[in-house]
Amino acid sequence: MSGTNWIGLYTLTQREVSRFFSVYRQTVLPGLISSALYIMIFGFTLERRISEINGVPYTLFILPGLIMMNTLTNSSSNSASSMLQMKLLQQLPDILTAPLSSLEICLAYIIGGTVRGVVNGVLVMLVGVLLVDMPIEQPLATIGFIFLVSWTFSSLGLLLGQLADTWDQLAMMQNFFLTPLSFLGGIFYSIHMLPDWAQKISMINPIYYMINGIRYTVLGIYDSPPLNSMIMTIFMTILFTVAAILVMKSGKKIKQ
């Protein structure tokens, strides 16, 4: 065997994708249900007090943020939990002793998480279209953006999964960093509604740029220039992908 182990890469990717589809009640349905609840509870109730933001009805305004939150939560937790699970359940040696390179192993995990992120993001988007007749200004760009964010957070999840030793450590990363950054990234508000100091802080939150970007592709509105969102997302994609591959290559916390 020389060059790329394509069958190996395909098999591991297939395993990763089949794994989350086999437990769709845990991995696909919750995002749909919680998004529908957000739309009903936050959207319909708050819309009476905040009728519009940037000229868009409040329910529509929060939908791109919900798409993004589902996308990044699902993509990161897929690769993180899968990697940690394989470590803790003694499945990882099967992968590490196979003729698969660090790059191939990483790609398989990242693609697995990306597929879950895209599936969840697109399904929430469809919920928006069906429930509140959400218009999508640039459908292809929206799906492309969901894909890019899924890849970014799947890579981040893989990185965290490799470095974590326990479920507690993994949960800490997700609960104390990812979720707060998502909520503070402007899912439910425009950052122009915040005081100056809070706006400045939001500018260093990468998730803000992702929500801003998808809001632009879906609704055509934005708080910051869409190009900045694209640049930041591409930068984060490259950063986390390279970091995940380098950690895998080093064997840190995986090989002794």
Next chain:
Amino acid sequence: MTSPAIHISDLHKSYEDTIALTGVNLTIEDGEFYGLLGPNGAGKTTTIHILTGLVLKNSGVTEVYGKDTVKDFRFTRSQIGIAHQELPIDWFFPIEKLLYFHAGYYGISKRIAKPRVEELLERLGLKDKRTSRLRQLSGGMKRRYQLAKSLVHDPKIIILDEPTAGVDVELRHELWDYLRELHKNGKTILLTTHYIEEAELLCEKVGIIDKGQIIKEGSPRDLTKELGKAGINIHMTGWCDELNEALSSFSFTYDDNRLHFTVKEPEADMARIIQLLSHHNCHILSVSAEKSSLEDVFLHLTGKGIN
């Protein structure tokens, strides 16, 4: 000259505060059945894990058929099938699917793997369990699955880390038969075990590893001959002083009508001793032979039992 199946030279490895390997040298020829014997923490599993890419070495040479296990990892790993000591758990997929996945990691498509998977499920008695999840299998079944998994890509070298640990006697004998069959079919086998009997029965060559080094190597027969403590016990009457002279070529003690000989090969020496005693009109009441075992060799070399 063809390269050996496995060649390890001056292999060193330390973990944070533990020195695991202090210069392991090991050569296993193609088609050989080799046993690595050692107490817990001797370095058996570390050696195997370095060879298969699970542990990073500090220094030394590790080669499979002449290729470096780090630089040419695709080649070397595709030659090896490993059954790990730890039994994995998988909640998601039936064992048949897991075998196809495993073949896939080695670059074998489902279509090509199918006959091999069917053969292994049949041969290892897993056919009825093909749709079961690993957690639904008994310990013995999980061991069979481990073996099936290590063979699914038809490797030339099979590494078995304590393959019969925790299995009942019947299954152990079944697995031994299967390992003999694999060896007969030309597979190179590297076995680590706590069961000395297993190594004595199966292996052509054993290496005794202790404190991170291989301290002795050889066939079980040669090792027991060289380092074992075999003996012959004879209960007799009619001792005469001439016997001291007649038996002077043997190492023996005589006390209370009992003769004890320390010999390398009891079967070979017994006839001669009996002949000499009869010649001097001794009356032999009983004869027993103490056979030496690898356990004695192990004790002799390491100063402790394998367990």
